[in-house]
Every structure is written in C-alpha cells, then in structure tokens.
Amino acid sequence: MIQFTNVTKHFKKNWAVLENITFSIDRGEFVFVTGKSGAGKSTLLNHMYMKLLPTSGEVVVDSFSSCLARKKEIALLRRKVGMIFQEFLLLNDRNVYENIALPLRLAGLSEDEIRKRTLKILSYTSLSHKMQEQVTYLSSGEKQRICIARALVNDPLLILADEPTGNLDKENSDEIISLLQNIHGQGTAIVMATHNTDLVASRPFRRIHLENGRMPDTVAEH
Numbered sequence: 466m467i468q469f470t471n472v473t474k475h476f477k478k479n480w481a482v483l484e485n486i487t488f489s490i491d492r493g494e495f496v497f498v499t500g501k502s503g504a505g506k507s508t509l510l511n512h513m514y515m516k517l518l519p520t521s522g523e524v525v526v527d528s529f530s531s532c533l534a535r536k537k538e539i540a541l542l543r544r545k546v547g548m549i550f551q552e553f554l555l556l557n558d559r560n561v562y563e564n565i566a567l568p569l570r571l572a573g574l575s576e577d578e579i580r581k582r583t584l585k586i587l588s589y590t591s592l593s594h595k596m597q598e599q600v601t602y603l604s605s606g607e608k609q610r611i612c613i614a615r616a617l618v619n620d621p622l623l624i625l626a627d628e629p630t631g632n633l634d635k636e637n638s639d640e641i642i643s644l645l646q647n648i649h650g651q652g653t654a655i656v657m658a659t660h661n662t663d664l665v666a667s668r669p670f671r672r673i674h675l676e677n678g679r680m681p682d683t684v685a686e687h
C-alpha cells in the first residue's frame with residue numbers, strides 16, 4: 466500500500482535529510498519508524514501523506530504517486546489517512562465531540578451521519594463520558610485518545626502517528642499503543658514514529674530504522 470523507491474529529500478543543497486530510501490508497507494500492517502532525534506522520522510512520515518514531496522525518487526500511497534499527484538488528488542489521499550501528532554493539535558476551545566466530528570464536517574457529511582459516526586468512535590475510544598467537555602481541561606492521555614478518535618472517524622486506510630506517546634507517561638503510552646494495536650487488529654495500517662526503544666522492543670511489529678536519513682542494511686527491517 467505504501468511504496469518508497471529511492472526517495473531522497475533535500476531541504477538544502479548537498480544535504481540529504483533522507484537518502485535513497487526504499488521499502489514497502491502492506492495493507493493493514495503495523496510498522497514502527499525508529500531512529501534518534503533528527504534521523505528523519507517525521508520527514509519520512511510527512512512524505513506518506515504528501516505534505517512533503519521527494520526531491521528525487523517516488524512515493525506511492527494507495528494508488529497515489531508523488532510523481533503524478535496534483536493538489537486535488539493529494540486532498541483525496543488525505544481523506545484516507547488519519548494523522549496523530551505529539552502536540553495533539555486539537556481545538557482547545559471546542560468540546561471533545563466537536564473535535565472528533567470536525568473531519569466529517571469538512572467532508573460535508575449530513576448531521577445525522579456525523580452524529581452516528583462520532584458517537585460510535587467516542588464509545589470505541591472510551592470517551593463517551595467526556596464528549597461535552599472542553600479539551601483544555603483534559604489530561605494528556607485523554608487528549609491523545611481524542612486525536613486517535615479524530616484520525617479514525619473518517620475510517621482511514623492508514624494512520625500515521627508521529628511520536629504519539631512523546632508527551633505521555635508509561636501508563637498512558639501503553640494505553641495509546643494498545644488502542645493503536647486494537648485499530649490495527651480491525652485492518653487499518655499504522656505507521657508510528659518513535660524514539661522510545663523500550664516501547665518498540667516490547668511489541669512484535671516490523672521496524673524501519675533510520676540513521677542520519679539512511680536505512681542501514683543490517684538494521685533496516687527485522
């Protein structure tokens with residue numbers, strides 16, 4: 466479902482943030498992207514929803530190619546991808562329900578359909594009892610569950626999670642990973658960038674490891 470072929474990304478001349486990256490990820494797979502701070506993990510994930518396009522090489526996600534994609538097609542791709550970030554990026558002045566319903570409003574669904582889907586996801590992420598609360602007052606673990614719910618509400622093919630446990634303690638991190646594992650169990654592909662090596666070591670998923678923007682052969686996949 467995701468294919469990177471010889472992807473190189475330069476922000477400045479003569480300095481590759483990603484260099485000659487080739488790998489593929491299957492439909493429904495769960496993959497960790499690991500590596501030190503600055504290794505290029507976020508840059509790699511940003512190519513998966515075409516926020517960034519490669520300087521050379523090709524990224525294909527679902528049927529969308531970075532070589533051919535136009536703005537309109539990139540917008541279509543993004544409807545199939547849910548994004549989760551370390552900093553949550555929620556609307557703090559709205560309640561939980563409205564934050565989760567937002568992608569459905571943007572997609573132009575009817576009020577009935579929005580309500581049906583949002584209530585289902587609220588229940589799935591154990592947030593039903595918080596739906597009327599304003600996001601500002603919630604804990605970090607709850608905020609990240611809202612982000613997952615918002616990413617999930619459009620029924621995406623793929624969820625990209627960039628350091629989703631970066632602001633959480635161990636207990637909340639484990640809860641978030643369990644929720645992502647559960648979502649993966651329902652058939653959604655998940656790509657999660659993290660530098661939390663303990664967390665990666667304790668899970669059975671494939672790893673794409675970056676060192677200075679490269680995938681060293683020996684540790685690339687196992």
Ligand SMILES: Nc1ncnc2c1ncn2[C@@H]1O[C@H](COP(=O)(O)OP(=O)(O)OP(=O)(O)O)[C@@H](O)[C@H]1O
Binds near residue numbers: 660
């Ligand atoms: N838009 C940009 N313009 C210039 N340089 C950038 C840009 N985005 C990232 N970089 C550089 O690319 C390198 C890789 O950054 P990236 O954010 O992908 O790393 P990361 O592995 O996600 O790190 P962290 O674990 O700290 O999140 C860094 O040296 C960063 O400064």
Ligand SMILES: [Mg+2]
Binds near residue numbers: 506
């Ligand atoms: Mg990053």
